[in-house]
Amino acid sequence: MDLGNLSDYYIVIVVLACLVVGYCIKNITWLDAVSNEYIPMIMAILGAVLGCIAKGHLSLDNIVYGALSGLASTGLHQMFKRTIHCMGEKREDGK
Template sequence: MDFLTLFQDHFVIVVTLACLLVGYLIKKASFFKWVPNDDIPVILAVIGVVSNCIVGGLSFESVIYGAFMGVAATGLHQGFKAFVEGNKNNTEGNKNNTEGDI
């Protein structure tokens, strides 16, 4: 199977993973510390739009899907982070809350 054919068949996954990688680099790289965390989803949405328009052509549908893939990459990062780190706030809250304990 040709790489280009594979890319075109699974471009949704590729664009989302590319946005996830770029978002991770922005978050962790020392030379991107000037970028506020609130701007990362917007940057990934724009990268998703550009990437999806390159693959699928310029259309309203490509713009919407690309923005969704960029923002989905942000959600994937947050979900994975919560899974790996666990819910620290919930466990600390249970230690201080003694109501209902026997």
């Protein structure tokens, strides 16, 4: 499977930027007022805006790919969180 085509649909810099912003929203105390249920929507909107900035112009493709990249950052965060949680459980069991 060739993963080179993923860069056609996901904008890596947008994924990373949204990952950082989402991490900040989750961990900065004065942002505790933002409910967890709004984070995917915030990442999709931020990703759409950053996608247009990263690609240099406003188009439907850039908005959609940016929003997908923002949502991918939410999924990536969950994957990291579950992986780290599972690794922590294995260490406690001594395995």
